[in-house]
Amino acid sequence: MTTRPDTDTLRIKVDGGVCMGHAMCNALAPEVYEVDDAGFNRMGEFELDPAGRGAAERGASACPERAISFPRSGPTAG
Amino acid sequence: MAEHGTFEPPDTVEELASRWSVYQPWLQHDPVTPWNRMRDASPPIVRSDELGGYWILTRYEDIEWAAKNPDVFSSAQIGIPHRDIFETKQIPIQLDGDEHRMWRQTLSVLFNPAVVNHFDPLIRQATSEAIDKVVEKGRCEFIEEIAVTLPAETFLITFGIGREYLQPLLDHKTWLRKEGIPNARTDADIHAANKPLWNFFRDAVDRREAEGTEGRLDVFSRLLTTKFDDRPLTRDEMVNAAFVSMLAALDTTTAALGLAFLHLAEHPEVQRRVVASPDNVPAIVEELIRHEPVSSTGRVVTRDVERHGVTMRAGDRVLLSWGMSGRDPDVFDRPDEVDFDRGSTRHLGFGIGPHRCLGMHVARKVMRTAIEEWHARVPGYRLVEGSTPVHHYSPARGIASLELEWES
Numbered sequence: 001m002t003t004r005p006d007t008d009t010l011r012i013k014v015d016g017g018v019c020m021g022h023a024m025c026n027a028l029a030p031e032v033y034e035v036d037d038a039g040f041n042r043m044g045e046f047e048l049d050p051a052g053r054g055a056a057e058r059g060a061s062a063c064p065e066r067a068i069s070f071p072r073s074g075p076t077a078g
Numbered sequence: 079m080a081e082h083g084t085f086e087p088p089d090t091v092e093e094l095a096s097r098w099s100v101y102q103p104w105l106q107h108d109p110v111t112p113w114n115r116m117r118d119a120s121p122p123i124v125r126s127d128e129l130g131g132y133w134i135l136t137r138y139e140d141i142e143w144a145a146k147n148p149d150v151f152s153s154a155q156i157g158i159p160h161r162d163i164f165e166t167k168q169i170p171i172q173l174d175g176d177e178h179r180m181w182r183q184t185l186s187v188l189f190n191p192a193v194v195n196h197f198d199p200l201i202r203q204a205t206s207e208a209i210d211k212v213v214e215k216g217r218c219e220f221i222e223e224i225a226v227t228l229p230a231e232t233f234l235i236t237f238g239i240g241r242e243y244l245q246p247l248l249d250h251k252t253w254l255r256k257e258g259i260p261n262a263r264t265d266a267d268i269h270a271a272n273k274p275l276w277n278f279f280r281d282a283v284d285r286r287e288a289e290g291t292e293g294r295l296d297v298f299s300r301l302l303t304t305k306f307d308d309r310p311l312t313r314d315e316m317v318n319a320a321f322v323s324m325l326a327a328l329d330t331t332t333a334a335l336g337l338a339f340l341h342l343a344e345h346p347e348v349q350r351r352v353v354a355s356p357d358n359v360p361a362i363v364e365e366l367i368r369h370e371p372v373s374s375t376g377r378v379v380t381r382d383v384e385r386h387g388v389t390m391r392a393g394d395r396v397l398l399s400w401g402m403s404g405r406d407p408d409v410f411d412r413p414d415e416v417d418f419d420r421g422s423t424r425h426l427g428f429g430i431g432p433h434r435c436l437g438m439h440v441a442r443k444v445m446r447t448a449i450e451e452w453h454a455r456v457p458g459y460r461l462v463e464g465s466t467p468v469h470h471y472s473p474a475r476g477i478a479s480l481e482l483e484w485e486s
Contacts, residue, residue: 020434021186021190022428022434022438023191023439024364024423024424027360027364027442028360028361028364028423037190037191037192037193038186038187038190038191038192039190039191039439057421058361058423061421061422061423062364062422062423062424063424064424064425064426064430064434065430066424
């Protein structure tokens, strides 16, 4: 079992169909997540420098709708 | 109010459940410890025999499930006991289905983060002024002097009513809470008791219209110019929505502020954390909202539904304790600990589903601004020695009095 090295780019997926505009991601990790005027996150799928992992996870874990996930790349992706 | 310790909760979890009510004297000081006991030692769905009988969903996942199934769990009765406080349904919290969806569309844009940020300078100014009044004294009764004032000031700002109406608004609201509602025997009595505040809001809409709405982002200016179902709103609808917003916003935010500052006053290391980096404030606010339950609301079942082997029948009432779900160990590690760096913070303090709190962005702004501006002026403070914060569970879990002191 290998874990991805920290040098990998971090992939983040925001499911716009699930987001309900709580804006919690932006509240707890404004450096990673942007929300629109109504509080909705429209960022879709994007990549982030792995240095931002802590903030990205903090914002994702605050989402009451569980709209933010971290798709794995590589052989287990599916 | 009875002294703490005079009323002890029942010994058995069965009796805890069957006698559970936010009005129970033995739950006023601390409902959280008995709730945790009840949740951990009972089936997920229990029944209280109080207030005509109702179901209690004790788990986060079931509260979320009910909130996300509004066709089964209707908001037609949002209190236990429920009383129709207006002659028409309350907009939008008492509505279901398409009618609710349309009102949410009309109203949600009035409270979104961009609007709240637009009012940030005015909210910050009102906050600074309230705190400046007490800084030199070296002590204050935080609830009356700060926690009651700030949500009301913010309400007046965001609705375009004007801060000069603070005292009339608070006087009306206090009278309604302490005399109007408690003395009302019938629905007609409640409607009569609501009349002064109803007229206060109607006059405010009239003034707003006379003074002009052009380019303004306040709620009344936008309600005067927006459409609902392709028609302008009636005066009664605007007043209804404002009245409901006030009932939903003021006591709850006062309660949350009081509970947050009690925690801060008892934890100087958290005060230092705020002073060291105000960037920590949003996470501190969210964790304290998770840890300190404030509000609960009711639903009424529209058709028979089974969950965990329990059949809830059409017409049954269900209590959703939003804040208590923040203590569920299935969702939060060490749920009773305050940890500003915890992994999961997805609390339901503002509810979830189509009825989640319309004012949540405003409430967060009030709390964050209060904590930021307070610590900029009063970096270190504590409970006055010998003072005892008096808690209450009803109508929103909070504190009646909180004596703070500091070196001025």
